[in-house]
Amino acid sequence: SxxxxxxxxxxxxxxxxxxxxxxxxxxxxxxxxxxxxxxxxxxxxxxxxxxxxxxxxxxxxxxxxxxxxxxxxxxxxxxxxxxxxxxxxxxxxxxxxxxxxxxxxxxxxxxxxxxxxxxxxxxxxxxxxxxxxxxxxxxxxxxxxxxxxxxxxxxxxxxxxxxxxxxxxxxxxxxxxxxxxxxxxxxxxxxxxxxxxxxxxxxxxxxxxxxxxxxxxxxYVCNAFHAMKVTFTNEISNVCRYLGIDSNRVMEVVCSDNKLNMSKAYMRPGFAFGGSCLPKDLTALLRLSNGRQEPELPLLTNIIVSNDLHIRSTVRRVRSLAVRGTLGMLGLSFKPNTGDLRDSPFVKLGNMLISEGYHVIAYDPSVELGLLDVEPTYIQSDVRKMWQGQLTKSLKSLCECSLLLIAHPISSFRTPILPILKGKHVLDLCNDPLREQIAAIADYEGVGWECRSGCVRNVSLAKAEEALKNTSYS
Ligand SMILES: NC(=O)c1ccc[n+]([C@@H]2O[C@H](COP(=O)([O-])OP(=O)(O)OC[C@H]3O[C@@H](n4cnc5c(N)ncnc54)[C@H](O)[C@@H]3O)[C@@H](O)[C@H]2O)c1
CATH class of the missing domain: 3.40.50.720 (NAD(P)-binding Rossmann-like Domain)
Structure with missing residues (x-):
């Protein structure tokens, strides 16, 4: 396909x-x-x-x-x-x-x-x-x-x-x-x-x-993307005008960056964003005009709403799988090899699953258990509360899980993960580059993609036919 x-x-x-x-x-x-x-x-x-x-x-x-x-x-x-x-x-x-x-x-x-x-x-x-x-x-x-x-x-x-x-x-x-x-x-x-x-x-x-x-x-995606770019730029220019900043100059410089801005970066299907910068700085930008009537920023405001929805829909997805027993998360920090739990979407996901009554363990060797005990001010208390007993350094305990959630690509771990996934039910959150290999040995699902050949056609056609059935052509 x-x-x-x-x-x-x-x-x-x-x-x-x-x-x-x-x-x-x-x-x-x-x-x-x-x-x-x-x-x-x-x-x-x-x-x-x-x-x-x-x-x-x-x-x-x-x-x-x-x-x-x-x-x-x-x-x-x-x-x-x-x-x-x-x-x-x-x-x-x-x-x-x-x-x-x-x-x-x-x-x-x-x-x-x-x-x-x-x-x-x-x-x-x-x-x-x-x-x-x-x-x-x-x-x-x-x-x-x-x-x-x-x-x-x-x-x-x-x-x-x-x-x-x-x-x-x-x-x-x-x-x-x-x-x-x-x-x-x-x-x-x-x-x-x-x-x-x-x-x-x-x-x-x-x-x-x-x-x-x-x-x-x-x-359709191209036109939706163009529409979003226009609206994004207009909202930014409204904030700039409000603060007396030259929006032309700002956008000129922003658009000159072909490495992260006008590029494929951040545009692979995957999980919610998080970390110490994106949520904080987006919120700060919104607060720049906080409490005033103008400017209204519906697109920028709803980025966070949509991001949280992505996490919540994953909880629903887990629920729909009707698994019992322990859920294992491969990765907990906001991205691989950082150990940084600040605003990690995987922590949020784990917290939600735990509050739904699931028993969740996480394997992430880059996260220092000791750090959670000392609790530096930047680690939220809910993280400490929830995860102190549940972070594991033992791959063995993952073998006993009924569902494994891949938060970080399996190749980012120093130990080989593939053998552990064999025969397991796996939900891929990060669009793992090795997904085809995983699918060959595990019961694999991606949160927003299919990986076996033929799936793309069948899934989209079925959805399209359903949509067409509900379409009136007059
Ligand atoms: N306009 C653009 O810039 C643009 C760009 C890319 C794609 N498109 C897409 O291309 C398609 C056409 O766009 P457009 O702007 O040329 O549309 P349009 O509405 O300007 O022209 C459509 C023409 O088709 C004729 N027509 C309607 N039913 C017909 C029939 N049964 N048999 C023969 N002729 C018939 C109409 O009389 C009309 O002249 C649309 O799907 C549009 O979304 C448009």
Whole structure:
């Protein structure tokens, strides 16, 4: 189920094959796709159900993206572009249909309205049934995970190959973004066949080939991430303005750090954050404007709320496993090899489990038992109270546990841990890099990920199908 990344040869796209292509849905995305495909030498028919849209395009009225109107007008004159509202005419000779119809959120509940997409798919299927054996389809509209598989599995009738190829263009720089997208990712059928999409688009950069649901999810995650970055920056700028600090300068310097800030750092699925700095300094930042009406900081405030929820949901997860006997935690400090218990999320988790009546022991050789006795002021008293009797230096006692929680990667311990996990029920909190090895010998679960091959597809599809069942398409 792993995605693969391929590098397409530099010259490939330039010599790409010419095809007859139908682009369905002539909004922003459809039009920019047409312009791009024309530039690569294809013959294109643009199809839209809106007479008004077709009239607008025939009339050569200006399009918002630079160069697009000129390209379309010249292709219309030369006959390399045709426009139509008639599915039969538009699709009859095409070897592939590229779907770019809108998937707006419904006003009632925000769920994506897929009715335009399903109408387009149904109309295409009718033509396939009547006039031809097969039709390849590339879906470019943004859709919830599971949608492409739904279409590809013949829920509406059988196409040829179906691919999901999400679009990452931004309005205003769409042509530039199509030529040089931030990500190229193709959700491919089970066979992994993707070459046709490269033939169509003549892509020259690295491309991820994945199952449909990963590609569908990546598109949503990117936009959610962008939205969060905008809101985060706006909240920071509000605090800065309140304190009379230049927010432009602050963000300029913050964004110049490619090691920890604008990087993969802290972005691996895992457990809640903790330690002596992140919770303390985030709280301090919130207190800078504490007690005043302005500025309101809902995103920053809810980071801590969400972090605590992550710990609480793990307690629920443990409860759902219905294990009896002792629970063993591998690691207690906030990160491996520090021995620092300050604001450790694993201490919080252990405390919650203990208050729920579980017997919990923790193995963490980097934590000095003696330190807890002396109780330096920075170690909270609840830590001392809860953990004094429960920190163990004996791996043997872990062997008797009914469930082992991996808080620190097992390779961070000096002693070999893998043999202890054999045959045990294991809940991985830290996304252990050795998870596949652990899963091979233990009954393994990750708090937010699956590790056995095939799991990703099955789990996301099941979830997506459930979501789709509850979706109204009108
Ligand atoms: N706008 C962007 O910058 C952008 C960027 C990336 C992805 N997307 C995604 O691409 C998709 C299209 O976005 P857009 O902004 O171009 O949408 P849009 O609403 O501007 O255009 C959609 C077009 O599809 C036509 N249409 C509707 N039903 C149809 C049918 N059954 N058959 C043929 N045509 C039909 C409509 O008449 C309209 O002209 C959406 O899923 C969107 O989320 C948009």
């Amino acid at each position: 792993k995605s693969i990344r391929i590098r397409v040869s530099e010259t490939y796209g330039r010599q790409g094959c010419r095809m007859k292509i139908c682009v369905v849905g002539l909004g922003h995305v459809g039009i920019v796709n047409i312009a791009y495909l024309l530039e690569r030498g294809h013959i294109v028919t643009g199809l839209d159900v809106s007479q008004e849209r077709i009239r607008h395009l025939f009339a050569g009225e200006p399009e918002p993206e630079p160069r697009v109107s000129e390209l379309l007008s010249s292709a219309l004159r030369s006959g390399r572009l045709q426009l139509s509202t008639d599915y039969l005419k538009a699709v009859e000779e095409a070897s592939v249909a590229i779907i770019c119809v809108g998937t707006p959120q419904s006003e009632k509940d925000g769920i994506p309205n897929l009715s335009f997409l399903y109408q387009a798919v149904t109309s295409l299927i009718e033509i396939v049934k009547k006039k031809r054996d097969t039709l390849d389809v590339v879906l470019r509209s943004t859709v919830p995970p599971g949608t492409t598989r739904n279409i590809a599995s013949g829920a509406f009738g059988n196409f040829g190959n179906v691919w999901y190829y999400p679009e990452f263009l931004r309005e205003g720089s769409a042509i530039e973004d199509m030529n040089d997208p931030p990500i190229r990712i193709i959700g491919a059928p089970k066979t992994g066949y993707y070459q046709r999409v490269l033939d169509i688009y003549g892509e020259t950069g690295p491309v991820y080939i994945t199952e449909y649901e990963i590609a569908e999810m990546v598109k």
